[in-house]
Amino acid sequence: MAQPAPEDEDVLTSYFPAPPPFYKHFTPKNLDALSQFKTTHSIDEDAALTTQQLLQLPTELRYLVPPAPPSPSAAYSVFGKKTTLHALEDYPDTMAAIRSRLLTHPVSGDPVLDWTYEQLYPSSPTWSSLDRQAYLFRFLRSIVLSYIELLGIMAHDPTSEAKDEKLKDVLTLALNMHALVNEYRPHQARETLIREMERQVERKRGEVEGVRRMGERVEEVLAGFERSGVEGREEIDGAAGEVSDEERRRERQRETWGVLDEVLGH
Amino acid sequence: MGDILTQIQDELDMLLNQMQASFAYIRNRAPPTPIPNQPTLSSMQEFEAQNAAALNPSAAPPAPPPPPPREEFLKDIAELSRDMVLKEQQLEVLVASLPGLDKSEAEQVARMKELERELEGLEGERLRAVEEKEALLRRVEGKIVKAGKMGS
Numbered sequence: 001m002a003q004p005a006p007e008d009e010d011v012l013t014s015y016f017p018a019p020p021p022f023y024k025h026f027t028p029k030n031l032d033a034l035s036q037f038k039t040t041h042s043i044d045e046d047a048a049l050t051t052q053q054l055l056q057l058p059t060e061l062r063y064l065v066p067p068a069p070p071s072p073s074a075a076y077s078v079f080g081k082k083t084t085l086h087a088l089e090d091y092p093d094t095m096a097a098i099r100s101r102l103l104t105h106p107v108s109g110d111p112v113l114d115w116t117y118e119q120l121y122p123s124s125p126t127w128s129s130l131d132r133q134a135y136l137f138r139f140l141r142s143i144v145l146s147y148i149e150l151l152g153i154m155a156h157d158p159t160s161e162a163k164d165e166k167l168k169d170v171l172t173l174a175l176n177m178h179a180l181v182n183e184y185r186p187h188q189a190r191e192t193l194i195r196e197m198e199r200q201v202e203r204k205r206g207e208v209e210g211v212r213r214m215g216e217r218v219e220e221v222l223a224g225f226e227r228s229g230v231e232g233r234e235e236i237d238g239a240a241g242e243v244s245d246e247e248r249r250r251e252r253q254r255e256t257w258g259v260l261d262e263v264l265g266h
Numbered sequence: 267m268g269d270i271l272t273q274i275q276d277e278l279d280m281l282l283n284q285m286q287a288s289f290a291y292i293r294n295r296a297p298p299t300p301i302p303n304q305p306t307l308s309s310m311q312e313f314e315a316q317n318a319a320a321l322n323p324s325a326a327p328p329a330p331p332p333p334p335p336r337e338e339f340l341k342d343i344a345e346l347s348r349d350m351v352l353k354e355q356q357l358e359v360l361v362a363s364l365p366g367l368d369k370s371e372a373e374q375v376a377r378m379k380e381l382e383r384e385l386e387g388l389e390g391e392r393l394r395a396v397e398e399k400e401a402l403l404r405r406v407e408g409k410i411v412k413a414g415k416m417g418s
């Protein structure tokens with residue numbers, strides 16, 4: 001997660017504009033207070049509040065009441081142009097007009113390349129009822145074959161009608177392949193997710209296993225340390241009169257260093 | 267596993283491009299086939315250049331390079347064909363290695379659910395392991411401090 005940017009930088013550098021400040025008022029406590037207010041003033045849950053009622057509310061609760069939607073004829077400006085909500089009703093017509101303009105040649109009025117194409121494979125409601133791979137192979141080989149046929153036609157008669165048909169065939173095949181591949185995308189996305197999850201499982205298992213191994217090793221070292229420590233002490237106790245204090249101190253220091261080395265994995 | 271699907275689409279477009287390029291090459295560069303006892307005709311490109319020069323003598327395009335000798339042309343054609351076949355084979359390999367062909371959508375979803383459960387279980391185990399690790403660390407630290415005191 002990204003750290004929230006400091007307040008002053010936020011305004012300048014954040015990718016999205018900050019939400020309006022009143023979103024902070026939408027707390028469960030405030031929402032409860034609002035419904036409390038509505039019940040005490042016997043207002044319907046869905047009914048709009050009058051101005052007077054609104055003014056009775058504490059300031060922070062006023063934000064919780066949605067404003068009335070603008071009237072359909074109210075004007076607002078988009079990109080410096082005045083428009084109304086009515087204008088939205090023309091939207092489908094506008095889009096249709098744009099579409100038809102894109103599909104016809106601006107000068108001659110002929111239809112330009114039409115991207116609708118004949119679907120050469122059966123559409124299937126469920127994923128697995130269609131062998132997409134087989135169809136992809138089939139289309140791919142057909143494209144190559146069509147190309148060779150096209151070469152033959154061109155060598156024989158470059159002006160023949162047959163070449164246009166062949167070109168159209170290649171186009172149809174290529175478009176079908178693209179469509180098939182695009183239908184495959186959700187499947188690939190799921191497959192990628194599965195792989196990623198498997199990797200995570202693997203990683204976490206490794207981590208747990210690593211800790212367990214380390215634990216065992218530390219256990220061993222400590223056990224060894226305790227044994228040798230006890231033995232050492234007994235020896236020292238037995239020979240207390242003979243070993244000088246200085247030697248005992250050195251002995252213990254050596255022991256300590258040995259243990260440290262072992263623990264640190266040297 | 268990269269994004270095989272996008273690769274397939276890119277390679278497919280490239281294959282079509284290669285086809286187009288080969289056609290253009292043949293059209294522009296094929297040396298005319300001499301017919302016995304007939305005057306030799308110019309190649310398509312030369313022909314077009316001549317026409318353009320005749321129509322508009324002031325802005326005549328530069329004369330095209332002379333068509334390659336027959337052997338060279340055949341060699342180029344062979345190379346173009348080889349590239350195209352190679353591209354097609356590449357596409358076949360890509361299609362053959364599409365991910366998850368043997369799985370239905372339901373199977374995928376089931377596998378994802380299973381993995382999710384497993385991950386949740388492992389996460390708990392991992393947290394326990396981390397705690398264990400810290401406990402071990404404390405123990406070792408304690409021992410070292412004790413050993414240090416003993417030695418001093």
